[in-house]
Amino acid sequence: SKVPPITLNNGVEMPQLGFGVWQVPDAEAETAVAAALEAGYRSIDTAAAYGNEEGTGRAIAASGVPREDLFVTTKLWNTDHGYDSTLRAFDASLSKLGLDHVDLYLIHWPTPARGRYVDTYRAFEKLYAEGRVRAIGVSNFQREHLEHLIAETSVVPAVDQIELHPHLQQRAAREYHAQQGIATEAWSPLGQGKGLLEVPAIVAIAQKHGRTPAQVVLRWHIQLGNVVIPKSVTPSRIEENIDVFGFSLDTEDLAAISALDEGRRLGPDPATLN
Ligand code: NAD
Numbered sequence: 001s002k003v004p005p006i007t008l009n010n011g012v013e014m015p016q017l018g019f020g021v022w023q024v025p026d027a028e029a030e031t032a033v034a035a036a037l038e039a040g041y042r043s044i045d046t047a048a049a050y051g052n053e054e055g056t057g058r059a060i061a062a063s064g065v066p067r068e069d070l071f072v073t074t075k076l077w078n079t080d081h082g083y084d085s086t087l088r089a090f091d092a093s094l095s096k097l098g099l100d101h102v103d104l105y106l107i108h109w110p111t112p113a114r115g116r117y118v119d120t121y122r123a124f125e126k127l128y129a130e131g132r133v134r135a136i137g138v139s140n141f142q143r144e145h146l147e148h149l150i151a152e153t154s155v156v157p158a159v160d161q162i163e164l165h166p167h168l169q170q171r172a173a174r175e176y177h178a179q180q181g182i183a184t185e186a187w188s189p190l191g192q193g194k195g196l197l198e199v200p201a202i203v204a205i206a207q208k209h210g211r212t213p214a215q216v217v218l219r220w221h222i223q224l225g226n227v228v229i230p231k232s233v234t235p236s237r238i239e240e241n242i243d244v245f246g247f248s249l250d251t252e253d254l255a256a257i258s259a260l261d262e263g264r265r266l267g268p269d270p271a272t273l274n
Contacts (some may be wrong), residue, residue, distance in 0.1 A: 002040040002242055006227060008158040009181040012135045014071055014104065016222060017242060018043025020187070020229035026055040032233045033059035039239045045161075045229040046097075047075035047108055048089060053096035061098055072099065075108040075139060076124075078274065081116035086123035090132070105133040106161055110145040111274045117145065118152045125155050135159065139187070140270040143176050150180065161185035164226060166217060167196060169261040174224070185227040190217055192266055201256045209247050218244045220257050 005013035019036040021029045021044065029052035033044055037059065046056045053074060060070065074097065080089035090105065105124060110117050117138075124136040137159035141149070150156055160177055164170045164186035177184045190196060197203075197213040206213045214230070218241060221228045230241045249257075 002245065003042065004245070006183060006225070008135050008183055009156055010135055010158055012103070012158070014135070014159075014183070014227060015041075015043040016227055017041070017218070017244070018045050018071065018073070018227070018229045019238070020045045020231035021052055021056060022047070022050055022231060024050070024052055024231070024233055026052045028233060029055035030059045032238070034063060035235045035238050037063040037065055039235075040242055041238075042069055043071040043073070043103075043229070045073045047077070047106075048080070048093050049075070049077045049108060053093055054098075057096060057098040067099075071103040072097065073104040073106060074102055075106040076120065078109055078111045078114070081107075081111060081114050081120045083119045083123045086120045087126070090123075090127055094132070101132050101134065103134045104137060104159060105135075106137050106139045106159065107141070109140045109273050110138070110142070110270055112145065112271065113274045118149060121149055121153050125153060128155060137161070137182070139185075140273070142270055143173065145270070146176070146180065146182070156180060157182055159183045159185050159227070161187055161227075161229075163187050163265060163267050164221075165189055165191040165196060166199070166202070166220065166257050166260040167191055167262045167264045168266075169258070171261075174226075183227055184225070185229065186221055187229065188266055189221050189226070189228040189230050190214055194266075199260060201260060205249065205253045205256065208253075209249075211247060212240055214241060215244050215247075216249070216253075216257075219247065219249055220254065223249055223254065
């Protein structure tokens, strides 16, 4: 494979780089996932809330890639929190994907005001025990949510998928994840492609290595140990974003990117989103 794996806390291997499909309409997701599989991606990150599990599933089925070579992640939406509703939502996701198991199932947001993420996760533990998911984890969980979850349940989450890019480097969260054996997965790893890819320090590093700014940012994540799931629907960018294993950033490059942290979110605050 083009992408090296990381080993999750239960021994399951997950490609360190995958393909994200947020904001891609269902029919377009089918085309984009097909292009990604063709380019060598083997990990796909979708969610019930994205409305494209069916298109993603159709692309997987049509690709001919053996199921055991794929790593499929989906996520439980906020309105489905709760034990029984989680089991129903999981069945619906599997059926839309056309699969008999997923590799990773995530609680999309903690939605602490609902107060149901522990019940939700107990249903995840049941799905895990039944072998219908190979690993279970969370997304957008902050330290206090993880501490509460770990105290109340028995399977430490394999992954916490959080907003993470050079303008929001999440140092404290990454350190806590490492202490707990939780893999850090970066969403919006390219900062949604907005101003980040024009930042002079990143453009300069890209020129120095004969690479693109997007490749520099993805390479920074890889060297930090993050799992990354960049999104694009443009075939040339889909190919560019997976081609980040043939060069390395040096300590000077890493220090220059490290200096770009502004603690600035693009997405919602997990403490208040419901
Ligand atoms: P991203 O950081 O991956 O940026 C994607 C955008 O960057 C593209 O739409 C395009 O405009 C631009 N881009 C991509 N490749 C480029 C390239 N090579 N050159 C120039 N511009 C390029 O943003 P994202 O889609 O928000 O995040 C990636 C994935 O993370 C999502 O698709 C989704 O799977 C996941 N995600 C999860 C959550 C969550 O709450 N768990 C939230 C947001 C995103």
